[in-house]
Amino acid sequence: MGETLLGISSEYLYIHGKKPKLVEDIHSPHFLVFSRNETIEADRKRLIDAWKKSQDTPLRHIKDVGEIERLRSFWDFGKEIKAFRVFVDRSFLVPEVSDYIFFNLNLYTAEHDIPYHQRVLIDLAVEDKAWILDTEGIKKKLRVLVYDIETTEFEEGRTDLPIDILGFSSFDISIESEKNLDKEEFNFEIKDIPSSWRDCEVIQFVSRNEDEEIDNLLNFCNMVRQHDIISGHNIVGFDNRQIHGRVEKILRERTDSLSKGQIELFREFLNQYSRKDRSFHFGVGSEIINLYPSTFDTYLGVRKFYPYLDDFGLKSVAPFLGVKIEGRVYLMPSQIRIDDRTLKYNKQDVQEQAGVTISLLEQALPLAFTTCMPFDMLLESGAVNMWDHMAMIRATKIKKIIPPLAKALPVAQSLLKLFPNVKKKEDISRASREKRNQISKDLIRIVKYGIEMPDWVEYPEVIFNKSAKD
Template structure:
């Protein structure tokens, strides 16, 4: 691929040095469908295609394409092979609804419908050698790491749009080198450069005493995020990220 994937979410793929890419623009959400063993897979596929093309108000309307018949190895008996086909959905969150409809209304078994979408995409990217998280292909890559923390004096359980009173952060430059060899199943990941005295790195605090100052702080934070490769901090997934996102969303909507 030649590019270093830093992370993935159900919505976006994060590549070093690039803006987040919409995951569904480069990967099609899908799952697998199989008929019972006493039924012909080609016949069952044609029945489903005909039903889909009727454009009725059923979950089939969420399908974008129905793949050709393929042979898959059984999940529970790897030596056994079964024939099935892929069902492609408009959006990843529509997969379970379509899957249930096929099972109860078209007598089709389904598989891989309950895999979290970002994991589904990562598996497909890795299988096709398109992307592997943090694989620098043996080259040294420089990363900027932002470590931040927030404080709010009006904390209320369950609310994620409260004023952000203090934003504290520091920036760290590191370099990593990694590579994989799928033939030998060997993987390596090394941090090549790291600040020798990172504990003494400058910690910047932005204090908001008014809403205007808070907006300035949030704008500064957004610019910092764009300038860094990795965003880190204590419990930021469970708290800080949610609060920052919720507060920015509320201010923008006002």
């Protein structure tokens, strides 16, 4: 029986109805090693011998070496490749160990460039241990927390501002889902969901001094771990960051005045229920904070499901989705006060965000289930990334080697520059070992695949025209 997975970070799995579970307790980072089928047994033994004898090389990070298994080539449908998996202590060590095996032991490696959280999702899905939002035909309730903060001391760039007002609403959604991965059949139903944002009560925490703020933040941290989905508009870029930064600052400056229980709750929030990350939009990166078990940012949701809108701000999105509040108050950051007008503004913000959340979840929940992608991954992904992720699940299921993640144009350009007369995959790998210090990390990720490199590496001139002038 599989688990109903809500989200995943680099360290924890968030399973419905359970406390966060350490990823390392149920999964080990790994990658494939192979050579020629006729020499694979001897090559595996050679690697094991080198691993056992040396403590001064990256091989010391190896945790285990798997048995030889038969996998299908991605590029040659009729070809089988004998390979074995190498398991390492930590995910960030995979590239280093893989590089050493390729350059120093003259073996090929594969699946060494899959982001670790994605690797875990794929393996748990294929092994039927956990799948995003899969209830296995049982009706389950999801608790949704929608929130919005206000600060009277807004300052561009700061992420530790006092949280003066924290408004929130909590509601339940019931789902029932099941899948058959062998037949690729997926069924998902939303059984219960609020019919309107008007049914969602808004509660507000007001902080008139730092002691009240600490109490309110402690209450919020406790609420996060009691809910399954944390939602709001642009919360990963603002609200989550402010909450996270403020908790960090309080722990730094007020530890002596906090009880042991308060310190533990704040640290649990920082270490288990929140995580810093990077978000990229049109190549521009920005720092974000995801809250767990899962964050549903409606700004990202609107951008994904309604990309044709001119404005993704709450002021425009809410009326578009039918959330219209009479006498709506709008304030600039400089107008925020702890007064009735700001409280009304915050309440209406939460009401609009609740309405937008309800509308978007009806689309996002079944899509997250079908793709086996948590919201933080799904909402940032375009169609290509969604199909790639599902293809990786399918490839692992049918034991096909997952090809390298590559940008073909710069790789083709590098191949033509470094190896203009080398055309065969094996020769490219051999030449790469000789020019190790001259090739980029992106190219290394490709050449380590050896005979399982993409076919286009043998004719890079089709992708990059070095004679072109523009």
